[in-house]
Amino acid sequence: MAGIAFRFMKRSSKLISNSRLYSSTSAAAAAKPNISPSSRMERLLAGTVIGLVGGAYVSTIDEATFRKYKYMCCCGWLFTASKLANPVFALLDPEVAHRLAISAAARGLIPKEKRADQPILRLEVWGRKFSNPIGLSAGFDKNAEAIDGLLGLGFGFVEVGSVTPLPQEGNPKPRMFRLREQGAIINRCGFNGEGINAASKRLGAYYEFKQGGKAGPGVVGVNIGKNKTTEDAASDYAHGVHALGQYADYLVRCWTRVINVSSPNTPGLRQLQGRKQLKDLVEKVQAARDKMQWSKEGPPPLLVKIAPDLSRQDLEDIAAVALDLHLDGLIISNTTISRPEVVQMNPVSEESGGLSGKPLFSLSNGVLKDMYILTKGKIPLVGCGGVSSGEDAYKKIRAGATLVQIYSAFAYGGPSLIPQIKDELAHCLERDGFKSIYDAVGADCR
Template identity: 45%
Template sequence: MNLIERTGLAVLHRMDPEAAHGLSLRALNAGLVPLPGLVTSSRLACTLAGMALANPVGLAAGYDKNATALGALARAGFGFLEVGAATPLPQPGNPKPRLFRLTEDRAAINRFGFNNEGMQAIAARLKSRPRSLPIGLNLGANKTSADRAADFAHVLAACGPHVDFATVNVSSPNTEKLRDLQGAAALTALLARVMEVRDGLATPVPVFLKIAPDLNGDEIAEIGEIAVAAGLSGIIATNTTLSREGLKSAMRNEMGGLSGAPLFEKSTRVLAQLSVATQGRLPLIGVGGIGSAEQAYAKIQAGATAVQLYTAMVYQGIGIAARITRGLDALLAKDGFSNVAEATGSDRGAWL
């Protein structure tokens, strides 16, 4: 971490977490943050659901909710970006405060509730997005919607022409009863509606499903089968957790989804179980608690084709993307892998 990043983080950590989040986006857009540009190598270059990636390290949804900093983020060393979640109508989300730093645990708890400016505003920004890397959108549902399943399809119809992939997010714990859509019947019906819209796009895009870490083995296997049957392009494992096991921070009992370091083992075990359940029929994206090249590598060896991160940036700055990517390249070389794909699932048994 360079001096500018250390100084910037010190300033941000003196502020309210949500205010700091907004300021970090403004600093990126103002050019105040040094950015490394493209980070790639012959080992790092890979393919995810037909999309060519310079490297397999992506930005998870939730940081750039409204797609306001795409130009800067495209130069931050990531191999792909996911923005959102977007809902059909703008919504303010849950009352503040709704974002909490758990510094002792290198974690965060949020209960944002899909606060965003709505699909029309986000689609307008995505229309003029940079084309140097794949950019996807996390699809959400309005809290007050009478038909939440339809909301996902509506957002894809509006924004699908301007993205490279879309993610169905039924795993956020911050919208009441949203996780109920992970049940077999509800999920099957929801995905059928989304895929109908996807197939009607001028250029159909890959559709991923993002699942919760708070699932048992039978539920993981069932969701894997549903995803394959629906024709999805991949699964993102995982979203935030409701578990508070082992936390030390004073904010540990705040309501919401927990992300960051404490999620790493839980989410990686779900990833490995999902890898067994799907048996290579779908690519998997590993997310949850990644804060180092070693942890990104562990996700890949557990079964991930690519990975995503977010909360670690709160503690290590945006430069973490390039540091992890370069470190991953070195780890692949050390173990004799000529590319990322060769390493996928190579140590899955360690997480089962």
């Protein structure tokens, strides 16, 4: 048994040394990264956590079983084994744990899904094919460091960012807080990130990697934001389109572009959601996109992400703009600045910032239903907020979502949550007699 564990550790070491890093400054550097001392420490810590967990789990499996399931060694049992790492990460500061998770994903030290998604989960939106409707929302891979590793977990799509034109530190630390009993997180990070130049170089490296046939399937979204000190938000969003649009041309079959106008941690963003302000903003970004040269498939779709803390008038304004300007989609919703009753007894709830996780589910679902009705089902909606199970994802779809994103539940549940959600979602669809995702979209609004 020790021999099996040793082979796993040896394999993990090989994964580390041959890792596919997108934190390089060029595609060539991505192939042979120059690792800084801090990155070496991240590599060591991530490898130790994942390696020890995997080794401990493998040591409980007999040799015959190990050989029998060799093909699945990075699938079923390794997804299960990953659960053992959750308590370790829970002991760490939230931002440190987040950084280690990104490091592990960038270096291939996480499970790799080899099992095909069930046919009932497959769909096509904006001319892009999704193997399943479950995606990872923006905020996890802010700097496009771990695209291949995250898609390899079995997500149908991964959204990187928010990416701002210039690098910025974000708000002072501490700025992430767990409300573990409520399955929630409060953050006031403030669009911390390395900026467009760093993200575009990594996305370019990923594109070359994918063109070489080495990357797996999956749709990649880029969430573009504005810098904290920028007064002209439209110029920052247009800059994002110009700087990253070349990759949309290359990856025109598997891209979405997201405009974030709803972060509670960047001054002035939520004021952009009024009818005139939002219309002016979207028109300018669409104009910037349309000036660029695209392949015959045309430009990538543009989506707008909105907040859940909106009045009925706000929702009507956004729906009117979306229909009038033929917006490609809406993401509903971002975090909330409200504090639902279920979290108010937790002293952490007094921290400022956006609340995500289970307590957000009902609020975001209500907004989702309203927007599906207001847009008359004509605009694809992405349901986000509080999803932690396949049943939750199914409720989002019935409320009007075509695609669904998760974040906080992934932070708590880890890689094993993805196959669980997909299996549960497929069961829900079959249980209620639906033949596809399309059939269930908006079922509760009809």
